[in-house]
Amino acid sequence: MALLLMAASGFAGLGYQIVWTQQFGLALGHETAAVLAVVAAFFGGLSLGALALGRRIEASGRPLAWYAGCEAVIGLWGGVLMLSLPAASQAVLALIGPEASPAWHWTVAFGASLLLLLPATAAMGATLPAMARLSTAGLSPLYAANTAGAVAGVLVTALLLVPAWGLSRSTALCVGLNLLCALGAPALLAARPADTAATPSSGRPLVLLAVTGLLGIAYEVLCVRVLSQVLEDTVYTFALLLAVYLAGTAAGAAAHARSPRLHQTPALLQALATSVLLGMGVLWGADLLKHSLQPLLPATLGGALALESLLALAVFGLPTALMGALFCQLSAEAQAARQPFSRALGVNTLGAMAAAPLFGVALAASLGPKGALLMVAAGYLLLQPCWRDWRWRLPTVATLAIAAWAPPMAFVEVPDGGRLLSYRDGAMAAVSVVQDADGVARLRINNRQQEGSSATQHVDGRQALLPLMLHGEPRRALFLGVGAGITSGVAARWPGVQADAVELLPEVIEATALFRPALGAGPGPHVINADARRFVRTAPTRYDVIVADNFHPARSGSAALYTVEHFRAVRQRLNPQGVFCQWLPLHQLDLDTLRGITASFLAAYPDGVAILASHSLDTPTLGLVGRTGPTQFAMPPRSALGARFGLGEPMAVLGSLVGDNTSLRRFAAATAPNTDDRPWVAYRAPRITYVPNTSPRDRLMALLGQLNLDDGHWLAPAHAADAALVSRVQAYARARQHYLDLGRRTVPSADPAVMLARVGPGLLAVLQQSPDFEPAAEPLRRLAQALAPVDPAAAEQLRAELATVRPPKDAR
Known part of the structure; x- marks a missing residue:
């Protein structure tokens, strides 16, 4: 019992x-x-x-x-x-x-x-x-x-x-x-008889218990930190790592009760030092081990979690079993020295308490995981130095060799021909910037999340400009999440707008300096090192526009930025008629998770609508947009800055709308919202991360097939009665659907004549649906330009057909 x-x-x-x-x-x-x-x-x-x-x-x-x-x-x-x-x-x-x-x-x-x-x-x-x-x-x-x-x-x-x-x-x-x-x-x-008071004969076991408590939890904290760069870093990852750590400790305690061989403290300390070094070796090879085991397991969520468990076992198994045995042995020695068990337990957990701030915050950032883990191994060795014992000298030499020659314990995937531009270990994550052979730089957190790149400037800029232009007259904008700094950087260049940007990780803020030259000269945003949820709830400032980055909801803590409570808090931070846009990475979301996030958004913005950031098939980004007043939009102004990002014409901005409120509610119907108390998105979102089951382009087309712009309530009252304008926006949406479907079915070719045969008729048909749909006209102009040197007649015919279906602007 x-x-x-x-x-x-x-x-x-x-x-x-x-x-x-x-x-x-x-x-x-x-x-x-x-x-x-x-x-x-x-x-x-x-x-x-x-x-x-x-x-x-x-x-x-x-x-x-x-x-x-x-x-x-x-x-x-x-x-x-x-x-x-x-x-x-x-x-x-x-x-x-x-x-x-x-x-x-x-x-x-x-x-x-x-x-x-x-x-x-x-x-x-x-x-x-x-x-x-x-x-x-x-x-x-x-x-x-x-x-x-x-x-x-x-x-x-x-x-x-x-x-x-x-x-x-x-x-x-x-x-x-x-x-x-x-x-x-x-x-x-x-109850057994009470302990009689006795004078302790030695306090050494208590010292050992305190220091081993510190070192044991330090090993856990540091290994979890390193493995987060190799594993998927989801709520499941943390739970599995913790469970394996505890299971090893329990196994060691049970073994101590049965095996007298585990009753020797010097041997246990030496074995622990060696096992920490072996665990570090596993950590260095964790990525290789992961890819070696992956083909042996089923391509299911269970198989993916089993893989993470096996890697955790390889890192934690032996050290934690020895830790469990050592705790029991030192507790027995403390009792033999007339030290009460409560005191032994108390000093052990006191040492464990210090591990999180000392190793997890201070040393992991200042020394890096490698240096901090070497301190753990050295700590075990120095607790019981036995200079004449080879079992002590061997791990000592290994520790010194690793300190001198082993590489840092950093996992950064650098492509062939690429190079590492920046790497910083912080208190909460490792942040790197990698440049590929084509000169494209990418920002990553824990080697998993791509937070932006120099190649996505066009889309990142649109994510800033669309909410600003839909508002119409913004004066102050807030960006939740910085990424590479492109989105907030473009907003800071909008005339008359003061842009603030909130970013939790200082290492990310520093890394944005590498991407700033891509924007050219100009004002930048005011960047605030803070948590987005906390800033929204505590800052006194109100904003005309708030834009939330497309956070990956499966990653550590990100799902909390998709709850009803957070969306409502954002609403409280908006000025009257303020606009909030939550961007969503559809390439990282399954539709069920998207439904839950949409239901949560609609709980805070009941008449919200959906927009699309660009026409990318492989990295589609959906935006949920709501206002503090009615979610309606006037014709946006023409903008030279918007023209740089394909948003120079008002119709290109209104044409970003893909779903009215009616269809958005129908899409999210019967789905429970994601709340602070029921954070189911954090558990649902990782499934597609572990086991992708559809391609992003298939998810995009399936989503667009369920959204429409039929209700017409998305136009401001001054334009709502303009049937011609409503018809143009709806035609733009239908043209986009056919354009994307054509792109999904088309096999690219370097021969312009072949490409013209494959996409020419389809693109012309798209323009017949909506002459406003510039994305279909631009590739036809490029094809005509490429054909001109080799087939002038075909190029001229294409230009003539293009002029027929898409007359000059003043004729439309």
């Missing part, structure tokens, strides 16, 4: 950690920040509970009441947080402020997390000492059962409960488990 209760308590404890990490991510702006803050808060509370309460429990004649009381406190405080954490998160946002320095941001992150979680985590820290008084099973089995329950809690909560139930109901289950543990405690055997 004791082992079952410990497993249930462990399940609830790590279930809370998964939920609280996601909830704190909403306030702290990034899942990495939330992970580090919650990990530190957990271990800090565990330490305080073990040190402050543990000795009293061990000396008490009523350990059963203590255990039941601690489980009840955990459950009750879990229930309090379930109800109050949204409001508390808002207070944390206000305390951090819109433009906090990194030092203040991290101080509030760690401090607020510790205080908010302290009642529950302190009670958690006292449960194991209490159970040690109530069970004859022994420390190692109790620790193993508690950790095994924690593994189940991570997996079940992250993979099943939160996606199906949401955060509050998942928390409620954990609350119920704690209360059941409290009620079930009387069924345990009677």
Whole structure:
């Protein structure tokens, strides 16, 4: 019964950690920040509970009441947080402020997390000492059962409960488990005799426990950081890495109870140092190992998650098993030295608490993952130096060799003929800029997300100009997310507009300097280093236009920018008749996820419409647009800046509309919105990342087939009665549909005559539908120009046909 209760308590404890990490991510702006803050808060509370309460429990004649009381406190405080954490998160946002320095941001992150979680985590820290008084099973089995329950809690909560139930109901289950543990405690055997006070004979085991707690969690934090550059870096990734880490620890604790060979501290420390070095070797080869294992597993979500689990096992398996055995051995040595178990547990978790800020924030950024991991290996070696033992000298030499000659632990895919322009390890991510053989530079975060490139300037510029021109008279614009800086940079050049841009990662802000020359001389945006959600909720400024970057919703923390609550907060930051545009990367979204995001957007902007940024088939970008007033648009002005991006004519701007409100609502019907409490997009979006099932062009055509512009409410009242204008916009939309379908079916050729035969009739037919549709006219002009030297007659005939279907502007 004791082992079952410990497993249930462990399940609830790590279930809370998964939920609280996601909830704190909403306030702290990034899942990495939330992970580090919650990990530190957990271990800090565990330490305080073990040190402050543990000795009293061990000396008490009523350990059963203590255990039941601690489980009840955990459950009750879990229930309090379930109800109050949204409001508390808002207070944390206000305390951090819109433009906090990194030092203040991290101080509030760690401090607020510790205080908010302290009642529950302190009670958690006292449960194991209490159970040690109530069970004859022994420390190692109790620790193993508690950790095994924690593994189940991570997996079940992250993979099943939160996606199906949401955060509050998942928390409620954990609350119920704690209360059941409290009620079930009387069924345990009677307590063992209380410990008699004795004078400790040595404090060395406590020192070792504190330092090994620090080093063990440091290894976890650093490996997760490195693996995020190799794995897909989704909510599933973090859950699997944590589960494998805990499973290895549980296995080591269980093995310690059965194997006397694991009762030698010097040997365990030497083995741990060696295993850390071996783990680093696996990390260096993780990308190669991933591609080697991938063909052996099924191309399904389960196969993809199994692959991530295997890589996690390769990195964590041996070190964590040794960590579990070492904790049990050092705890036994502490008891032999008359040190109470509560003190041993307390100092171990105190060291673990320091790992997140020290290694996860400070050393990972200053030394890089390689240097910080070498410090972990060296730490284990220096705890028990045995100069005459080859098992100590061998890992020492290996550590020094790796420090001197091994490359940095950075994963950057550089194409053939390309080069690395910039690489920065930050506290939350690694940011790189890579240039290919054609001179195209690309910005990446953790080697996974392409945040912009010098080759996408045309589309990036349109993502700025379309919302500005649909507004008509913008004076101040806000951009959530900087990427390569092209979008906000183009907006800053719009006459009379003051552009602000918010970016969480300072390394991204620095990297934009490499892309700035592509825009030429001109004013730039005011860039603010802050989290988008926090800035929107706390900044006092209001804006005429707010544009949200096309964040990949599967990546760490990005799905929180697609919730109903965030969209409503953006609405509060707009001036009257202000425009909000949320760009969506359709090439990274399946249609079911898009429906959920659309439903969330419509909950905040009930009469919203959809636009298309460009006519790209392979990287289509959809925009959801809403206003604080009626979502209606007047004829935009002609613009020289807009002409540089294919938006010089008003019809090109209105022609970007692809879906009216009626069709958009029909598309999102019967789909649950994505909310802070039910963040299902974070769990649905990774599926297409792991296992792509359709091509972007197929998804685009399927989407456009479900959207239309029939209701006519998207025009301002002054134009709504203009039947000819409505007809022109609708014809433009039909022409776009045929143009994209033609592009999807056409096989490119370098021979202009062949291409003319393949696309000429189709493009002319598109222009017959809508003479305004410039994207169909431009390739015909280029073909005529290419044909002129080799077949002048064909070129002249093409020009004549083009003039027939598309007369000069003043004739239209």
